[in-house]
Amino acid sequence: MLTVELSKLVTRTRTWVTIAVLAGLPCVVAVFLKVTGVGPRPGEGPAFLSQVLNNGTLYPAAALALILPVFLPVSVAVVAGDAVAGEAAVGTLRYLLIRPVGRARLLLAKLVTVTLFIFLAVVVVAVIGFLVGAALFGVRPVASVSGTSLGAQDVTFRLLVTVAYVAVSMLGVGAIALFSSVLTDSPLAAALGALAALVASQVLDLVDAAASVRPYLPTHYWLAFVDLFRTPVLWRNVDRGFAVQAVYIAAFLGGAWAYFSTKDINS
C-alpha cells in the first residue's frame, strides 16, 4: 500500500507543480531584491530579508519565511485534504478498502505520503533558496541576528534545524487536514476546513483579548525558527513550537483514526 501511495505521489503532476510554485516565489523575490537593492528596513517585513542583500547564506531561511504564512500551509492542506477525501470523490476508496487494505494501514500510508511531500517541499525550497541566494548575493560568513559571527558548520546546523522545524509545523497542518479529509468526501471541503482552522488561529493570535490561548494556537510559533539564528540559540520558543505541534499531530491523527475506523463508507 505504501509503495502504491508513494508512486501516486511522485507520478502526480500536481506534486511537482506545487513544489515548483513554492520554490518559484522565493526566486522571484530574490530577483527583485537583486535588481532594486531595496530591502525591508531591519526589523520589518519578512524575516531575514534585510540581511540577505549583502549575504545569500541565510536565503534558505528567508525563502522558508516567505512561503510559511500562506503558500506552504495551503499546499499542505490541499495535499493532505485530498488524501482520503480525494479517493472517496473518485470512488477508489471503497475499492481500496475491499481489496482489502485495512483502514489503519490506509491512513498510515497516507500520513507517510503527506510527511514525505512536506519534507520534499521544504528541502527543495531550502536548497533552491541556498542556490539562488549564493548566486545572487554571494556566500559570506554570517553575522547572527544578535550580531556575533557564525561558523559555516554552525550555520549549516541551524539551517537543518530550521528545515526540520518548518516541516514539523507543516505536519501539524497535515494532521488537521488529514482529519478533515476523513470527515468529508470532498477534497476541496477538506482542504478548506483545515485552512479555516489555520486562519482562525492566525486571527486569534492577533487579538489581545485572546492572549491566554495564544501559546496553544497551531500557528503561534511558526516563525520561532528565527530564534535559531541568535547567539546563543534561543531554544525556548522553538521547543514550545515543537511541543505544540506534537500535541496537534497526535490529537488530530488520533481523531482521524478513531473516526475513520468506525465510519460507514458510503462514497
Next chain:
Amino acid sequence: MSGTTVIRTEGLTKQFGRMTVVDGLDLEVHEGDLFGFLGPNGSGKTTTVRMLLGLVFATAGRVELLGREMPAHASAVLPHVGALVEGPGFYPDRSGRRNLALIDAAGPAGPTGPAGPTGPAGRRGSRKDRRDRIEEALERVGLAAVGRRPVKGYSTGMRQRLGLAGALLRRPRLLVLDEPTNGLDPQGIREVRTLLVELAQAGTTVFVSSHLLAEVEAFCDRAAIVHRGRLVAQDRVESLLAPTGTMWVETPDVEMATAVVSGLDGPSVEGEDRPDGLRIWLDGMPPEELNARFVGSGVRVRELVRERLSLEEVFIRLTGETTRVDR
C-alpha cells in the same frame, strides 16, 4: 454444486439516523449460485452490499461471508471476493491498466492457501505474473485492446467493463456485483451475462444486485426480492416463477375444446373468446390429464403452455406496488 453457504445474513439491519434502510434481512447464497438480489432503487440493495463487504457497519444482525464472520475477518475473507459497488471507481488521469496495477498492488500479496475453484488466487508474484493477471482480466471483459489513454476518456460502458476486470483480478471465489450491466449497450449486457454464467459454471458464486427484473429472470438461478429494506421472497427463480394454474391451449378446434372443458368437473374456460385457442383455469387438474381428454375427444392441440408470472408480476404481487415509479 455443494450446498456450502457462501453468503449468510441473519437479521441484518441498518439504520441511518431514524431511517431504517435495511430491516432484518436473512439471506442465504450457496456456493455456485448465480444469485439475483432484486429490488427497486432505494430498497436497500447497495447498503446491503456495502454491509456484506464491511464498508458499512450493521446496526444489528450478522453477516457471514465464505463461512466467516464479517467485518471481523475482512482481511481473511476479502482477498477471495471480487466486487463492483455502485459503479466503478478509478483514478481518472491514469490508464485502465495503470489503475488495475495500482489496485492490484495496494492490497495484500494474496492468499497462499488452497486454490480456489477458478485457480489459485495467487501471490502478488513477479512483475510478469502481475502483468499477465491484468491482461487476463482485461481480456475477459473485452478490453484487451484498450490503449494507454486515461480512464477519464472512457465511455460509461468501458468504465463498467474495467470495473468488472478489477473485480475479476484476484480470481475470486465470490463475486458481489452491484448493478453490473449499468451503462452497457445490449451487446455489452449479453457479453457480461455470458461471462457471469461462465464464471458460475466454473464454480464462482455470483451475487448480482439489480433493479431490472428481466436481468435476474434472464440468467439467475436463485433470487431474493427486497422491498423497503425487507426481504419479501427468496427462492429459486423457477419457483418464484411457478405456474399460475392457468394454461393456454392453441387449437383450430376452439368450439370442440370449449365443449370438452365444460364437460369436466373443475376446470373452466377463462378470458374472452379467441379464434385460435383458449385459456383454461385448471383448478388442480394436471395439464397432461387435460391434454389426454382433448386428444381423446379429437381436439387437435397445436400448443399447450402453462402460464407463469414474469418476475415483474411476481414483484407486484408480493409488494402490492409497481416498480415503475422507482425506475
